[in-house]
Amino acid sequence: AMAVVSLLALAQLVVGIVRLSGGARPDQGMTIFIAYLIGAFLAVPAAGFLSLTERTRWGSVTVAAGAVVLAVLEVRLYDIWGN
Template identity: 50%
Template sequence: MLTPLTVTVAVAALLLSAWCGYAAVREQPVKDWHYLGMAVVLLLTVAQGIVAAVALAGGERPAGDGTGVFVSYLLAVVLCLPLVAIVALGERSRWGSATVAAGALLLAVLQLRLADVWAGGTGG
């Protein structure tokens, strides 16, 4: 898997989390520019999904027997922000911003786990 892309997604997700967390602390709802930030991070996750799908189709596999787990984490990575955005749309208060911050933080953690599964780690 492409490590620079994984790191880029994780850093972008952490920046989004900090940005939306700051908005939540200031008691602000999710604004249009937050959704733009989510779209940028989402495009990075979709690119990561495409790169991983091409790698899997080309015969590359995670170390060990982690292909099923890897694909599950990859789907979770791609679906994380759209689900968070839907929840934030319904919650037009500071809690919408807090939800996006938590979801983006989760996305960064998923990146670590995705890289761990690809390398053959069990996480235990």
């Protein structure tokens, strides 16, 4: 499941960069939009890596926290774009 979410985040990163290179601009600034795109792409692999290093029950909590972080980043991306 984490691999699928990571692929979707990669697709979102590519689409975002293509739209930016095509002339579309976010309402709240391009730099912050790109930072959030990269953060959304890296959130799941970072949570997965941290989960693998923590082999106790806290590893699952780390994955759940990564999912919450990704959800917040997605909402902010939507807000930054201006929709």
